[in-house]
Amino acid sequence: MPIAFDLIPYLAMKNNKLLIGPGTVVTFGKENKILQSSGILVEDDEIKEIGEWKELEEKNKSAMMLDADGRVIMPGLINAHTHLYNSFARWISMPGEDSNNLQNIPDKLQSKLERALQVEDCYLSAVVPIIQGLKKGVTTYIDHHCSPFYRDTTPLGCLDEVGQAVIDLGVRACLCCEVSDRDGEMITLSEISENERFIEMTRSGHGGGRLSSMIGLHSQFTCSDETLEAVRQLDSYEKAGIHVHCAETLSDVEDARSRGFEGAVARLAEFNLLTEKTILANCVHLTEKEIELISNSSSAVVYQNAVGAADIIKLMKKEITVGVGTDEISPNLLGDFKTSAGLQHHKKKYSHAGLSEPIKLLTEGNPAIASRYFEKPVGMIEAGSYADIAVMDYYPPTHLAKESFDEHLLSELLNSDAMHTICHGKVIIKDKKLKGNFDEEALSELAKEHAEDLRQRII
Ligand SMILES: [Zn+2]
Numbered sequence: 106m107p108i109a110f111d112l113i114p115y116l117a118m119k120n121n122k123l124l125i126g127p128g129t130v131v132t133f134g135k136e137n138k139i140l141q142s143s144g145i146l147v148e149d150d151e152i153k154e155i156g157e158w159k160e161l162e163e164k165n166k167s168a169m170m171l172d173a174d175g176r177v178i179m180p181g182l183i184n185a186h187t188h189l190y191n192s193f194a195r196w197i198s199m200p201g202e203d204s205n206n207l208q209n210i211p212d213k214l215q216s217k218l219e220r221a222l223q224v225e226d227c228y229l230s231a232v233v234p235i236i237q238g239l240k241k242g243v244t245t246y247i248d249h250h251c252s253p254f255y256r257d258t259t260p261l262g263c264l265d266e267v268g269q270a271v272i273d274l275g276v277r278a279c280l281c282c283e284v285s286d287r288d289g290e291m292i293t294l295s296e297i298s299e300n301e302r303f304i305e306m307t308r309s310g311h312g313g314g315r316l317s318s319m320i321g322l323h324s325q326f327t328c329s330d331e332t333l334e335a336v337r338q339l340d341s342y343e344k345a346g347i348h349v350h351c352a353e354t355l356s357d358v359e360d361a362r363s364r365g366f367e368g369a370v371a372r373l374a375e376f377n378l379l380t381e382k383t384i385l386a387n388c389v390h391l392t393e394k395e396i397e398l399i400s401n402s403s404s405a406v407v408y409q410n411a412v413g414a415a416d417i418i419k420l421m422k423k424e425i426t427v428g429v430g431t432d433e434i435s436p437n438l439l440g441d442f443k444t445s446a447g448l449q450h451h452k453k454k455y456s457h458a459g460l461s462e463p464i465k466l467l468t469e470g471n472p473a474i475a476s477r478y479f480e481k482p483v484g485m486i487e488a489g490s491y492a493d494i495a496v497m498d499y500y501p502p503t504h505l506a507k508e509s510f511d512e513h514l515l516s517e518l519l520n521s522d523a524m525h526t527i528c529h530g531k532v533i534i535k536d537k538k539l540k541g542n543f544d545e546e547a548l549s550e551l552a553k554e555h556a557e558d559l560r561q562r563i564i
Contacts, residue, residue: 122168123147123530125494127158128178129505133468134485139507145178147492150314150530155486171525171532173496177505177518181244181277181493181528183471183484184438186348186386186407186430189231189248189267193556194218194433217563220288222252226559227266229552235274236545238436239534242495242523244276245475245483247384247407247430249321249348251283253292264303268316274543275533277493279478280307281321281348284336286329293332296321297339304341314491315529317478319384322349325369326360333376346382346477349373352395353387354412370395379404382477386432388420389413400425405474408466410441414448418462428470429463439519442467446515461511492530497521498537 126144131137132155144161146154146168154161162170194215222230227250235246248267255263264280271278280303284296300320307318320336322328336342352358352369366372370391373379379402388399388406390413399406400423408415409432417427431441442463450459472484482490499521505513526534539545 121149121530122153122165123171123492123527123532124162124165124168125171125178125496125525125527126161126173128173128176128496129501130155130486131177131179131505131510132486133180133472134487135469137468137507137510139505139510143178144173145486145492145494147494147527147530150492151481152486152488152490152492152494154488171496171527171535173525175500176524177497177499177501177521178486179242179495179497180472180484180486180490181495181526182242182438182467183245183247183428183475184238184243184430184436185247185428185471185474186384186409186432187246187248187436188250188433189234189246189270189436190219190222190227190250190252191230191433192234192436192552193222193226193230193559196556196560214563216287218559219251220254221559221563222255222263223559224255224261224263224266226555227252227255227263228270229548229555231267231270232274232548233552234436235270235276236539236543236548238438239274239276239526239539240522240537241437241439242497242526243436243438244493244495244526244528246271246276246278247348247475247478248278248280249283249350249386250280251321251323253283253285253288253296262299262302264299264318268303268307268312271316272312275315275531275541276528277315277475277479277483277491279317279319279348279475281319283321283323284332285323285327286332287323287327297335300345301339301341304345308344313529314480319345319348319382319478322347324350324353324357325372326357330364330376333372333378337376337378343380344382346380346384347378348384349378349386351385351388352390355390358390368392368395370398374398374402381405384474386430387411387413388415391415396420396423396425399423405470405477407474408445408463410445410448414445414452416452417449417466418453418458421462421465426470426473427466428474429466438467439514439521443515443519460515464511464514467514492527494525494527495523496525498524
């Protein structure tokens, strides 16, 4: 990618120490503690201490201070399933298309967009939504990339481009690219090798702890049994796990049944592709036996506002780790979450569904899932975790306590901007502005030029 951006951390930290506070610290994790008048001490890339503000300030006078001014201090948010490249799909509409049948999509605009993505598109379509996400407190992405013909335009890998956007902006991401049989054997093989290559790179230290990777599978109906077996045989499979759309539509299930399996999850199980490193996106249509298979394997499910709503409450009762993503084009995890949570309210028809249970996906599920792919815990405010922190511009009208957190989150906290966003111990957004030598407007203009050029190639 010829566009070189050098992120300059806003604060030259004294002794590599950064003190953030005072404010109401919301820790996330199983306990999700709410700590009034508190602060966080960061050293290098990790959280060292959380404590009462005055005491913490007194002990750490040499540290650089980032003023939270009494706001809410949360972990940086995790988008557990998304497609950053889909920011280039914001001009697409598919009138009249039956979106309940994903098998219709390959010849439609969405698939044309994926096939037309060139090297700079992969970078620019990721950079812009990452900036937008940072302004809403999102610091980690588990991204599912798809650009099967990018090799026509570069000797580099498509994941290098998305990864460079992640590196340049200072965020954290676990990347993969979709393997499918939609475009012939040569493309299938190149997609498999791209995943393998990038897994080796990140395991060798590329990204400095902020990049990780998996093996991506599009959906099972686009993958033959031979392709699933080839993925299972990869040396990198056990270490990295797979990230796959699963049982989102009935057509995916019917395809698995036509091959002799009980459903999409049962087919994955038959190929030994369910492990604790597996991420199953969507899971709308599951049998009781398949829910047991997921539970026994410790694979994770990621819920989102997709084609139908998974029964997350049922999955959570089976002790399945369930997280939440945005799946499509919105970089605003919390904004999108309001719809996802509301879908549960509608589905279950009782008041807590859509309130406390989906919120656990944000506070417990996403940190548990993301932490499987990085060296230190991610998405929680606790000593030893990566220092990914969002100071949200929210002053509550009532006492913010453990018992009232859900109400605060759903009523207004989720609409708030991030005042400051920190990832890996570096301040990236300060006072709602992107630091470093980025020219956000110029990037947006460049992205628009590339998106328009892409549109002209496929309409
Ligand atoms: Zn998806």
